[in-house]
Amino acid sequence: MDDSPGSAPVHAGVPEHGRVPKYFGVRARLEVLLDELGEDGRLPTERELAESFAVSRETVRQALRDLLIQGRLRRRGRGTVVAGPKLEQPLSLVSYTEGVRRQGRTPGRSLIGLDRLQAGRTLGEQLRIPATAEVWHLERVLLADGERVGLESLYVPTARFPDLGRDFTPDSSFYGYARDRVGERFSTAEERIETVLVTPREAQLIGVPPALPMLLLHRASFDRAGAPIERVRSLFRGDRFSFTTSLSHRDGPW
Amino acid sequence: MDDSPGSAPVHAGVPEHGRVPKYFGVRARLEVLLDELGEDGRLPTERELAESFAVSRETVRQALRDLLIQGRLRRRGRGTVVAGPKLEQPLSLVSYTEGVRRQGRTPGRSLIGLDRLQAGRTLGEQLRIPATAEVWHLERVLLADGERVGLESLYVPTARFPDLGRDFTPDSSFYGYARDRVGERFSTAEERIETVLVTPREAQLIGVPPALPMLLLHRASFDRAGAPIERVRSLFRGDRFSFTTSLSHRDGPW
Numbered sequence: 001m002d003d004s005p006g007s008a009p010v011h012a013g014v015p016e017h018g019r020v021p022k023y024f025g026v027r028a029r030l031e032v033l034l035d036e037l038g039e040d041g042r043l044p045t046e047r048e049l050a051e052s053f054a055v056s057r058e059t060v061r062q063a064l065r066d067l068l069i070q071g072r073l074r075r076r077g078r079g080t081v082v083a084g085p086k087l088e089q090p091l092s093l094v095s096y097t098e099g100v101r102r103q104g105r106t107p108g109r110s111l112i113g114l115d116r117l118q119a120g121r122t123l124g125e126q127l128r129i130p131a132t133a134e135v136w137h138l139e140r141v142l143l144a145d146g147e148r149v150g151l152e153s154l155y156v157p158t159a160r161f162p163d164l165g166r167d168f169t170p171d172s173s174f175y176g177y178a179r180d181r182v183g184e185r186f187s188t189a190e191e192r193i194e195t196v197l198v199t200p201r202e203a204q205l206i207g208v209p210p211a212l213p214m215l216l217l218h219r220a221s222f223d224r225a226g227a228p229i230e231r232v233r234s235l236f237r238g239d240r241f242s243f244t245t246s247l248s249h250r251d252g253p254w
Numbered sequence: 255m256d257d258s259p260g261s262a263p264v265h266a267g268v269p270e271h272g273r274v275p276k277y278f279g280v281r282a283r284l285e286v287l288l289d290e291l292g293e294d295g296r297l298p299t300e301r302e303l304a305e306s307f308a309v310s311r312e313t314v315r316q317a318l319r320d321l322l323i324q325g326r327l328r329r330r331g332r333g334t335v336v337a338g339p340k341l342e343q344p345l346s347l348v349s350y351t352e353g354v355r356r357q358g359r360t361p362g363r364s365l366i367g368l369d370r371l372q373a374g375r376t377l378g379e380q381l382r383i384p385a386t387a388e389v390w391h392l393e394r395v396l397l398a399d400g401e402r403v404g405l406e407s408l409y410v411p412t413a414r415f416p417d418l419g420r421d422f423t424p425d426s427s428f429y430g431y432a433r434d435r436v437g438e439r440f441s442t443a444e445e446r447i448e449t450v451l452v453t454p455r456e457a458q459l460i461g462v463p464p465a466l467p468m469l470l471l472h473r474a475s476f477d478r479a480g481a482p483i484e485r486v487r488s489l490f491r492g493d494r495f496s497f498t499t500s501l502s503h504r505d506g507p508w
Contacts, residue, residue, distance in 0.1 A: 021464070024454050066451055086448060091345070091499050187502065194340060194496035195449040195467045197320055200278050210275070213449045213467035213492070238467070242448035245345050245499060248441065 026053055027063040034072055034082045043073065043080040069212060071239030087144060089236070091191060091245040096152070096234070097173050100144050108143035109152070111170035112205060116158060126220065127157055127228045134158040136165070138174065141205055142234070148206050150236040156229060160184065178229075187224040193217050193243060202235060213238040277316040280307055284317055288326055288336045297327065297334040323466060325493030341398060343490070345445060345499040350406070350488070351427050354398050362397035363406070365424035366459060370412055380474065381411055381482045388412040390419070392428065395459055396488070402460050404490040410483060414438065432483075441478040447471050447497060456489060467492040 030049070037043070046064070050057045064080065067073045074083045089099045100107035115137045124131040135155045142150035154174060158164070161182060168177050178184040196216045203210045219232040284303070291297070300318070304311045318334065321327045328337045343353045354361035369391045378385040389409045396404035408428060410418070415436060422431050432438040450470045457464045473486040 021454055070450055088446065092501065189501045190498065191501065192342065192496050192498045193447060193469075195469055195492035196324055197467070200275055213451070215447075215449055238449035242446050244444065244446045247346065247443045247445065 022055060023059045023062040023066070026055055026059055027066055029053060030063055030067060031072070034067070037082050039082055039084045041082045042076075043082070069239060071237075083239075086242045087149070087240055088242050088244045091193075091243050095173050095175050096142055096150075105144045106146070108146065109140040109171045110143060110148075112139040112141060112151075114138050114165060114168075114170065116165070119155075119157075123155055123231065126231050127155070129157050129159070136161060138164075138168075138170075140170070142236070144240070149240050150234060151202055151206055152235075153233045155231045160229065184229060185224055186221050186229060188226075189219055189221040191217060191219050195238065196235075198235070206235070206237065208237060215241055215243065217243070276309060277313045277320070280309055280313055281317040281320055283307060284321060285326070288321070291336050293336055293338045295336045296330075297336070323493060325491075337493075340496045341403070341494055342496050342498045345447075345497050349427050349429050350396055350404075359398045360400070362400065363394040363425045364397060364402075366393040366395060366405075368392050368419060368422075368424065370419070373409075373411070377409055377485065380485050381409070383411050383413070390415060392418075392422075392424075394424070396490070398494070403494050404488060405456055405460055406489075407487045409485045414483065438483060439478055440475050440483060442480075443473055443475040445471060445473050449492065450489075452489070460489070460491065462491060469495055469497065471497070 026049075033043075034041070043049070043064075044052070046057050046060050049060045049064075053060065064073065068075070068080075071083055071086055073080050087100065087103055087105065089096070090102075096109075097107045116134050117137055119127060119129055119131055119133050119135045121131045123135060124133060127135065129135075135157055138152075138154040138156075140152050141148050142152055156164070161168075161178070161184075163181075164177075167181060168174070175186065178186070194216050195213050198206065198208060198210060198212055198214050200210055202214075203212070208214075215236045215238050217232075217234045217236065219230075219234070221229045221232075223229055280303075287297075288295070297303070297318075298306070300311050300314050303314045303318075307314065318327065322329070322334075325337055325340055327334050341354065341357055341359065343350070344356075350363075351361045370388050371391055373381060373383055373385055373387050373389045375385045377389060378387060381389065383389075389411055392406075392408040392410075394406050395402050396406055412418070415422075415432070415438075417435075418431075421435060422428070429440065432440070448470050449467050452460065452462060452464060452466055452468050454464055456468075457466070462468075469490045469492050471486075471488045471490065473484075473488070475483045475486075477483055
């Protein structure tokens with residue numbers, strides 16, 4: 001799905017009341033410049049921009065920061081270039097691997113840890129196992145074309161996946177493993193998406209600044225008998241990802 | 255769907271490498287306090303918190319700001335209280351009205367503007383009408399229990415809805431109008447969700463600080479012949495909303 005009218009809202013940047021911060025005018029002019037430069041186009045320096053817009057470097061910096069957070073710009077080496085469109089991840093039980101591949105990018109995963117631990121009360125209730133039962137916690141950084149773009153944290157009962165610690169390849173698809181090695185059938189899932197601020201630990205692992213808004217996807221998957229298989233918490237860079245879904249009238253009251 | 259293990263990730267707040275900002279420790283202690291206080295519980299003042307944690311008021315303020323942005327806290331009068339859970343908006347062609355009602359809240363809309371304007375090139379292509387053709391632009395603030403929580407911007411060809419300016423009730427459901435008054439059948443929709451920073455104008459209309467991350471939902475709807483009916487851009491407060499979806503194996507490769 002391409003950009004909606006959001007890209008050119010009618011009154012955008014024209015508050016009816018009140019004062020517009022100066023950097024916002026600069027941001028609007030920069031957006032025009034980005035369109036002219038096109039993807040991978042290199043931006044002039046802060047100093048050059050400040051001169052050409054006749055504003056302070058701090059004002060330019062504030063506008064650039066917004067555009068970086070929104071994913072319109074990217075740092076490259078010591079410069080700044082116009083970013084390509086965000087990756088679109090389908091909400092359709094397609095795995096991360098498959099979603100990224102469909103957009104012509106190379107997916108990857110890098111292992112942070114695979115640990116056995118006690119479920120505890122909350123996770124135990126979610127997975128319908130005793131609080132004292134064990135779960136695997138698999139944590140991996142998500143990569144696209146080698147760049148760190150997210151962090152996936154998966155919890156499954158060890159009773160369902162007793163050999164995970166031994167025969168699972170850490171950079172492979174967990175769903176592929178569950179299907180092919182364990183014969184586990186995922187039947188349904190509930191997903192919830194929200195926007196959160198990254199924690200310092202997550203920021204370090206993904207390599208993003210702490211103030212960056214992230215998209216957090218919670219997933220609970222169930223087998224054909226309705227029993228919970230896993231709980232997953234996947235964090236995606238808000239400046240790199242969007243989520244898409246296709247709906248038809250069977251989904252709603254139309 | 256309740257909180258996933260994300261609410262108690264195993265290593266949360268324990269970076270393996272590097273320095274943890276001091277306010278993050280305060281934030282973690284505040285989170286424990288919020289759980290103890292429960293929804294609507296009133297927080298001690300900044301000064302009291304600074305004393306009890308033995309940190310500066312600026313450090314407390316930074317931690318509180320994070321928790322406000324994340325929707326864990328809300329301002330009430332001159333104080334700060336523990337927020338309830340985020341509203342869950344289903345991704346299922348259920349209208350905003352219906353989604354909010356299901357959670358026992360009262361939905362509402364307040365009209366910002368209903369204007370006729372030229373589609374222009376991008377919107378014209380999206381709606382498959384000439385760039386010079388006219389569209390309605392309907393812009394409304396979304397309310398939940400009287401509180402402003404979002405901003406909806408809808409574009410439809412005037413040719414499809416010639417009388418919208420005359421017989422549409424501005425605070426009612428557009429889908430209800432389209433179905434009951436115009437006999438328009440929505441068949442499918444494509445949705446895309448991303449996180450964005452609010453613009454100053456939007457911040458004023460919704461009444462949020464400019465740095466607040468928002469969830470932006472783009473929607474394109476089509477009739478049974480596959481012709482585009484509308485383009486919608488809905489902005490939701492990131493501290494108040496999450497989006498949910500239910501998937502089954504027919505949606506994916508399982």
